[in-house]
Amino acid sequence: AQSVSQHNHHVILSEAASLELGCNYSYGGTVNLFWYVQYPGQHLQLLLKYFSGDPLVKGIKGFEAEFIKSKFSFNLRKPSVQWSDTAEYFCAVIPTSGTYKYIFGTGTRLKVLA
Amino acid sequence: SQTIHQWPATLVQPVGSPLSLECTVEGTSNPNLYWYRQAAGRGLQLLFYSVGIGQISSEVPQNLSASRPQDRQFILSSKKLLLSDSGFYLCAWSHAGTSGRGLRNEQYFGPGTRLTVT
Numbered sequence: 001a002q003s004v005s006q007h008n009h010h011v012i013l014s015e016a017a018s019l020e021l022g023c024n025y026s027y028g029g030t031v032n033l034f035w036y037v038q039y040p041g042q043h044l045q046l047l048l049k050y051f052s053g054d055p056l057v058k059g060i061k062g063f064e065a066e067f068i069k070s071k072f073s074f075n076l077r078k079p080s081v082q083w084s085d086t087a088e089y090f091c092a093v094i095p096t097s098g099t100y101k102y103i104f105g106t107g108t109r110l111k112v113l114a
Numbered sequence: 115s116q117t118i119h120q121w122p123a124t125l126v127q128p129v130g131s132p133l134s135l136e137c138t139v140e141g142t143s144n145p146n147l148y149w150y151r152q153a154a155g156r157g158l159q160l161l162f163y164s165v166g167i168g169q170i171s172s173e174v175p176q177n178l179s180a181s182r183p184q185d186r187q188f189i190l191s192s193k194k195l196l197l198s199d200s201g202f203y204l205c206a207w208s209h210a211g212t213s214g215r216g217l218r219n220e221q222y223f224g225p226g227t228r229l230t231v232t
Binding site: 006009032034036043044045046049090092094095096100101102103104105106107 | 146148150155156158160163165171173204206208218219220221223224225226
């Protein structure tokens with residue numbers, strides 16, 4: 001069955017530290033990949049997405065993610081986090097054919113200390 | 115621009131009572147519509163999705179049902195709530211698109227409904 005794994009459930013960082021959140025998926029075919037963020041009290045919103053082309057994609061607020069097909073990974077990175085990045089982050093995938101089901105990871109709660 | 119509405123925002127219902135949560139989308143036509151339940155530490159569990167009026171796919175056997183009476187309206191229902199139905203319910207939509215990868219583009223999420231069954 002298709003699945004998405006986010007290995008870091010809770011991450012605590014100090015401001016200016018670098019961030020990397022892991023995301024691995026299990027699916028043998030082609031997928032579209034997404035990272036969503038949910039700030040406290042706000043809607044889930046898209047951070048970035050990857051469909052094809054350059055495997056390094058840039059999103060809003062200085063976030064980027066790298067798709068490594070051989071590792072089935074789509075890790076999220078930010079060189080220097082801010083207190084305002086405190087939120088929950090979700091990785092999601094959807095196969096490019098045959099289904100309209102998005103598969104989400106369990107999420108990573110990030111707390112950035114000022 | 116497109117917007118998505120969910121109501122109510124919070125709901126407290128006794129066990130055994132019926133449920134109706136509503137989701138409507140504005141500013142787009144023929145969207146794909148989704149109901150999720152979000153639980154702490156479990157991510158988003160897909161409950162139902164719909165690619166058109168009257169077309170509902172159920173992902174998890176449970177006490178809930180969904181309907182799509184109009185193009186941009188998606189309703190989550192239950193005849194008799196269970197304690198285990200408590201949770202945070204999210205509605206989302208995505209563009210239906212015409213072909214290829216555009217068909218499976220990003221989703222747009224509503225503000226959610228916090229349901230507490232007592």
